[in-house]
Amino acid sequence: MTYVITTLCIGSKDASCVEVCPVDAIHPSPEDDVYDEVEQLFIDPKLCIDCDACRTVCPMEAIYTKATVPPEQVPSIQQNAAFYAG
Numbered sequence: 001m002t003y004v005i006t007t008l009c010i011g012s013k014d015a016s017c018v019e020v021c022p023v024d025a026i027h028p029s030p031e032d033d034v035y036d037e038v039e040q041l042f043i044d045p046k047l048c049i050d051c052d053a054c055r056t057v058c059p060m061e062a063i064y065t066k067a068t069v070p071p072e073q074v075p076s077i078q079q080n081a082a083f084y085a086g
């Protein structure tokens with residue numbers, strides 16, 4: 001499984017999740033060059049260890065497990081993975 005940041009992050013990019021992730025699986029951080037170029041943050045599905053820390057601190061309630069993503073947010077699963085592809 002993995003966790004997924006949905007489009008509910010757009011307009012916030014709060015980044016509290018970045019600070020609590022124990023495996024640095026959430027990018028870009030506010031320090032990254034591309035932070036201002038993206039609408040939301042993304043979780044690397046290859047690094048996420050399902051600890052649940054990011055979900056609990058997100059003020060937008062934008063983070064779900066892959067299994068509990070709302071139907072209208074299913075495209076976010078691929079969008080998170082795509083950010084880290086290639």
Ligand code: SF4
Nearest residue numbers: 021048049051052054
């Ligand atoms: S569930 Fe844990 S490991 Fe996965 S992205 Fe969130 S904080 Fe990082």
